[in-house]
Amino acid sequence: NFDGARYRVGPESAGANPGPAAYRNGGPLTITDCNVMLGKLQANEFPAVLGRNANQTLDFKTVKEQFTQLAKSIEKSTGVISSAEEVASGFLQIAVESMANAIKKISVQRGYDVSDYALCSFGGAGGQHACLVADSLGIKTVFLHPYAGVLSAYGMGLADTTATRQQSIEKTLDKNTYGELKLLAKTLQSQAEAELIQQGIDVQECQSVWRLHCRYQGSDTSLATIYSDLDNIKKQFEQAHQQRFGFISEDMPLVVASIEVETISKGECAQNPIQKSVKKGGDGYKEALKQQKPREYPVYMAKKWQNCSFYQRDSLSPNQTIKGPAVVLESTGTNVIESGWQATMKTDGNLILERYQALQQDKAIGTDVDPVMLEIFNNLFMSIAEQMGFVLANTAASVNIKERLDFSCAIFNSAGDLVANAPHMPVHLGSMGESIKVVINSSRALSNGDAVILNAPYNGGTHLPDVTVIKPVFDDQNKNIIFYVASRGHHADIGGKTPGSAPADSTHIDEEGIIIDNLKLVDKGEFQEAAIRKVLADSQWPARNPDMNITDFKAQLAACEKGAQELAKMVSHYSLDVVQAYMSHVQD
Numbered sequence: 001n002f003d004g005a006r007y008r009v010g011p012e013s014a015g016a017n018p019g020p021a022a023y024r025n026g027g028p029l030t031i032t033d034c035n036v037m038l039g040k041l042q043a044n045e046f047p048a049v050l051g052r053n054a055n056q057t058l059d060f061k062t063v064k065e066q067f068t069q070l071a072k073s074i075e076k077s078t079g080v081i082s083s084a085e086e087v088a089s090g091f092l093q094i095a096v097e098s099m100a101n102a103i104k105k106i107s108v109q110r111g112y113d114v115s116d117y118a119l120c121s122f123g124g125a126g127g128q129h130a131c132l133v134a135d136s137l138g139i140k141t142v143f144l145h146p147y148a149g150v151l152s153a154y155g156m157g158l159a160d161t162t163a164t165r166q167q168s169i170e171k172t173l174d175k176n177t178y179g180e181l182k183l184l185a186k187t188l189q190s191q192a193e194a195e196l197i198q199q200g201i202d203v204q205e206c207q208s209v210w211r212l213h214c215r216y217q218g219s220d221t222s223l224a225t226i227y228s229d230l231d232n233i234k235k236q237f238e239q240a241h242q243q244r245f246g247f248i249s250e251d252m253p254l255v256v257a258s259i260e261v262e263t264i265s266k267g268e269c270a271q272n273p274i275q276k277s278v279k280k281g282g283d284g285y286k287e288a289l290k291q292q293k294p295r296e297y298p299v300y301m302a303k304k305w306q307n308c309s310f311y312q313r314d315s316l317s318p319n320q321t322i323k324g325p326a327v328v329l330e331s332t333g334t335n336v337i338e339s340g341w342q343a344t345m346k347t348d349g350n351l352i353l354e355r356y357q358a359l360q361q362d363k364a365i366g367t368d369v370d371p372v373m374l375e376i377f378n379n380l381f382m383s384i385a386e387q388m389g390f391v392l393a394n395t396a397a398s399v400n401i402k403e404r405l406d407f408s409c410a411i412f413n414s415a416g417d418l419v420a421n422a423p424h425m426p427v428h429l430g431s432m433g434e435s436i437k438v439v440i441n442s443s444r445a446l447s448n449g450d451a452v453i454l455n456a457p458y459n460g461g462t463h464l465p466d467v468t469v470i471k472p473v474f475d476d477q478n479k480n481i482i483f484y485v486a487s488r489g490h491h492a493d494i495g496g497k498t499p500g501s502a503p504a505d506s507t508h509i510d511e512e513g514i515i516i517d518n519l520k521l522v523d524k525g526e527f528q529e530a531a532i533r534k535v536l537a538d539s540q541w542p543a544r545n546p547d548m549n550i551t552d553f554k555a556q557l558a559a560c561e562k563g564a565q566e567l568a569k570m571v572s573h574y575s576l577d578v579v580q581a582y583m584s585h586v587q588d
Contacts, residue, residue, distance in 0.1 A: 007375050009094045021066055022058045024051040029070070031095045033063045035128055037088035039299035040336050045310060045329055085300045096129055097376050100136035101383040105390065118143050122151035127335030131324070135338070135359055142341075142353035146313075149332025158267045161201060163192040166260040173214060173254040178230055185210045185227060185261055192263035201265045211260040216241075216249055218547070219397055222257040294326075301325045302339045316345040323356070368581075377582035381420035384566040385409050388559040389422045392487055395555035398548050399492070406490035408432070409559055411567065414482055416440050419583045425490075435460030435468050436484050442518055448478040449525035451557055453532070455494065456517040457509075464513035465491045465501045469521060469553065471560035473567050475576065482576060485563035487556040495536070495543045514539050521553060 009031070014020055018027035022036045035041045036058055043058040050056045067084035075081050082090070107114045115138035121130035122145065130142045147154040165188035171177045189210075193203040210227035214237050225236040238248045294315075299308035306325055313330040316322070321344045324337035328351065337343045340357035388409035396402045410421035416436035438459040439452050446452070451471045455461045461468065466488055473483040494513040497503040501513035509515065516535060520528055529550060536543040543549055570579050 034088040034092040096132040122148045131338035144351040161265040163195040169256040188261040318347040385422035388563045392559035397551040412484040448474045451522035453521040469556035487559040
C-alpha cells in the first residue's frame with residue numbers, strides 16, 4: 001500500500017484465500033500482482049484454476065485498474081507522476097530489497113560474505129525474483145533445481161537418515177584430552193549406529209562424522225570443528241572464529257565444550273525429470289523438444305517494455321543457453337531471466353543463471369525525495385543497524401550483551417543526528433547523539449581508523465555501566481567525516497563501591513564507577529589496550545573484571561566496523577550525495 005509518503009510492502013499476506021487481486025477472489029494487490037502487471041506472469045501461460053468455479057486464469061484487467069488508481073493516489077499525495085507499471089516496479093523493488101536484507105541478516109550472523117556464493121532459489125515464486133535478489137546481494141550465480149518450486153517437499157523425501165550423539169566435555173584441548181576424545185567418539189558412534197539398526201538400516205553403508213565443539217577459555221561461544229590432529233583442529237577453529245567474529249586470540253587455550261558424532265545413511269539420489277523424459281522418448285522426442293519455439297510477450301524490465309521470449313523448461317536441450325530478458329516456465333514455477341543474465345540448462349537438468357554483463361549501478365537516482373527510494377533507503381539504514389547488532393551479540397563475551405542483548409547500535413549523519421537505530425534498547429538511543437556531538441565539538445582531530453569511547457553522563461551517557469563506542473566514517477579520500485556509527489553496551493561492572501556500579505548510598509559519581517570521557521579507544525587502527533586498562537584500574541574503586549570489559553569493547557568496535565563497511569558499500573553503489581540526501585529525507 002501507499003501511506004501518503006512512501007510505498008509499503010508487507011508484512012501482511014493475502015494468503016491462499018482471497019489471494020492476490022489477480023486470483024479473482026477480491027484480494028488486495030500483492031507482489032504476485034506486480035509481476036502480473038509487469039508481464040512476468042502471463043494469463044495465457046497460467047493454469048485455468050482461479051475464480052469461483054476454478055476454471056479461469058489470471059485477471060490482468062483488474063490488476064491494471066487497481067495499479068492505475070494507486071498511481072493517481074500517489075500523484076495526488078506527492079506530485080510524482082507514475083505509470084501503473086512504474087508503481088508495480090517500485091513495489092517489487094522494495095520487496096526484493098527486503099528479501100536481500102533478510103539474507104544479509106542470516107549471513108552476517110554466521111560471518112559469511114554472500115557475494116562469494118551462489119544463490120539457491122526455490123519455492124513457487126522464488127524464480128520470479130532470483131536475479132533481482134542476487135543483483136542486490138552482489139551474487140553472480142543462481143542455482144535452480146528441476147523441482148525448485150516444490151523443493152522442500154521433494155527434499156524431505158530424499159533426505160538422509162541420521163542419528164546423533166553428543167556429550168559434554170569441558171576440558172582443555174591437549175594431548176591427554178585428545179586420546180580420551182577418540183575413545184569417547186567410538187562409543188558414541190556405536191550408540192548412533194545402534195539407533196539406525198533399529199530402523200532397519202545397514203550401518204555398513206553409513207558414514208560417521210566426529211565433531212568437536214570448541215571455544216576459547218573464558219568465552220561461552222563454541223564453534224564446530226571436524227576431529228583430526230591437534231594442529232588442524234586449532235586451525236579450523238581459528239578460521240571459523242576469524243570469519244565469524246573478526247579476530248583470534250592466539251595465546252588463549254582452547255576448551256572442548258562437547259563432542260558430537262553423527263552417523264549418516266544416505267538418502268535416495270534425486271532423479272532428473274528432464275533426463276528421464278528424454279531417455280524415455282528417445283532421439284525423436286528430444287528433437288521434438290528442440291523444435292518448440294518460445295512465445296513472445298511484452299514484459300516491463302530494466303525500466304522499459306520489451307519483447308520477451310517465454311520458454312518451456314522441458315523444451316531446453318542440455319547445455320543450451322538463453323540470454324535475458326527471458327522467462328522459463330515449468331510446472332511448479334516461473335523463472336525470470338533479467339536483462340544481463342543468461343540461463344544454461346546443464347546436462348543434469350539443473351538451470352544455472354549467471355550474470356554475463358556487469359551490473360550497471362544506477363547512480364542517477366537524484367537527491368530529491370522519491371517514495372520508492374525513500375522506503376528502500378529506510379530499510380537499508382535499518383538493516384545496517386541490525387547487522388551491527390548481530391555482530392555485537394556474536395562477538396561479545398558478557399551475559400549482559402551476548403544473552404540479555406542489553407545494547408544498542410545506530411548510525412548518524414556527519415552532524416551527529418540519529419538516522420536509524422535497530423530495535424535494541426530504546427533507552428540508550430535518546431542521548432547517544434549527544435555523545436557523538438561531544439566528540440564532534442571536541443578539539444581532538446580524528447583520523448581514519450580512530451574510535452572513541454565514553455560513558456560520561458554529562459556528555460550524552462546514561463548511567464556509567466552504559467559505555468558507548470563511536471567510530472567516524474570517512475570519505476574515500478580519508479579527508480572528511482561523512483557519517484558516524486556507534487554502539488552502546490551495558491557492562492556488568494565498571495568499577496564503583498559495589499558490583500554493578502550502582503551503590504544506593506553513593507554521594508559522588510566516582511563512587512558509582514569509572515568515568516570515561518571522550519577517550520581514544522583506537523588510534524589510527526591500533527587498539528589502545530594499555531591506556532584503557534590503566535583507566536579501568538586507576539581508581540579508588542577499579543573495575544573488577546577488566547578482561548571482560550576489554551572483550552566487550554572489542555565487540556562494540558567490531559559492530560561499528562560492520563556499520564562503517566556497509567555504509568561504504570551504500571556510498572559506492574548510490575554516491576555520497578544521494579545517501580546523505582536520503583538520510584535527511586528519512587529523518588524528515
